[in-house]
Amino acid sequence: MNFEKSDELRKKSHACIPGGAHTYSKGDDQFPKLSPGFICKGEGAYVWDVDGNKFIDWGMGLRSTTLGHGYKRVVDAVLEQISFGANFTRPSHLEVEFAELLVNIIPCADMVKFAKNGSTVTTAAVKLSRAYTGRDLVAICADHAFYSYDDWFIGSTVMDAGVPQAIKDLTVKFNYNDIESVENLFKKYPNEISCVILEPATEIEPKNNFLNKLRSLCDAYGVVLIFDEMITGFRWHIKGAQYVYNVFPDLATYGKGIANGFSVGVLAGKKDIMNLGGINGTDHERVFLISTTHGAENHSLAAAIASLRELQEKNVPKYLAKIGASLRKELNDIHKKYDLDSLLHVYGVDCRLALSVNATDMYDMFQVKTYFLQELIGRGILFSGYFSPSFSHTIEHVKKTVEAWDYACLQLKYSLDKKNLEDKLVGPCVKPVFRKYN
Ligand SMILES: Cc1ncc(COP(=O)(O)O)c(C=O)c1O
Known part of the structure; x- marks a missing residue:
């Protein structure tokens, strides 16, 4: 060759x-x-x-x-949409269509917010959790490869140049399928951990009711549970790994396969947390959630809608x-x-x-x-x-x-x-x- x-x-x-x-x-x-x-x-x-x-x-x-x-169905949807324009001054009707589709498919999703990649939505999940709990620490599963290119995660890797120590100190680690390692963290940092983030499964699946126990522990300690379903979402099952293992997080993040290669990330979750990023409601401080020029680019949304329908129908x-x-x-x-x-x-x-x-x-x-x-x-x-x-x-x-x-x-x-x-x-x-x- x-x-x-x-x-x-x-x-x-x-x-x-x-x-x-x-x-x-x-x-x-x-x-x-x-x-x-x-x-x-x-x-x-x-x-x-x-x-x-x-x-x-x-x-x-x-x-x-x-x-x-x-893939023809996705390409056709993109070509049709692209000829109508890529980005408008107000949201496209596709934003609502895609959001409703997701809310109907993803078990933990009362609401969703879009972005262009996975890193943005995992970071947004962490930020929302911090705002919701008023706590600063983030507990990440040490056995999973990647959540975001942002400092809260990259600072926890060996390639941490450029990340301030003060940020690194805010991320703590537990091990997959080791519920004691989670409980030890919760006890070591009482009322300090805002969220737990992990992939519900990788090549390794949960054992000994790990995810159920994690859900219960998070509830007991007032910690937000985030499933990163970037890879498991729409792959384990159309409703994701949370459906397969029957354990439902407070927030979940999606990207990768959601739009057959087009650039779409999704943060999904419970209303009381997601709504902190809304423009209604006066009983809480406002969170600057995700807001980008290209966040809901029209043809990527068309790709995502066509992809999800195909994944579901077939x-x-x-x-x-x-x-x-x-x-x-x-x-x-x-x-x-x-x-x-x-x-x-x-x-x-x-x-x-x-x-x-x-x-x-x-x-x-x-x-x-x-x-x-x-x-x-x-x-x-x-x-x-x-x-x-x-x-x-x-x-x-x-x-x-x-x-x-x-x-x-x-x-x-x-x-x-x-x-x-x-x-x-x-x-x-x-x-x-x-x-x-x-
Ligand atoms: C599990 C998981 N979460 C988050 C990300 C980040 O997604 P992105 O590369 O779209 O920012 C990745 C990317 O590899 C991933 O595998």
């Missing part, structure tokens, strides 16, 4: 864009050198890079594209789980076949799978992972460590992925046996996004 044009663009991009891309997880340090640097077209489950190479895409725009690239979440279940079984069978199952394992919830990679005696996990990705990508599978099945992925795409996976496992097996993985690996290893130095 030839990546000449990608390589040229890489040089240019790093000269004019810090990181060479506008999202860290799309960056060059997340993929092997022998990979597509830049994509120019997508259709269904496929993407084409600038050199004309074709790939089955399992990342789907950082999990934003649940229906598939260039029961897309059920389909995603079917594709994932088939992937998980077939790929783990290959690991066993090559005796690589102590190194590679596909795990998670069927609609949200990830690959765990271990080190060997000779090679660290980044070397193993980078080499494996290199071989897989070389066979036309665009994969960086997680699977985001979409409605456009079919069993045929699973079959092609299985063939490429088998090849990559065979190559990995050879290079481990011959102890020449370093010679066969082209370019530097992939690195974690969150690291102190480059």
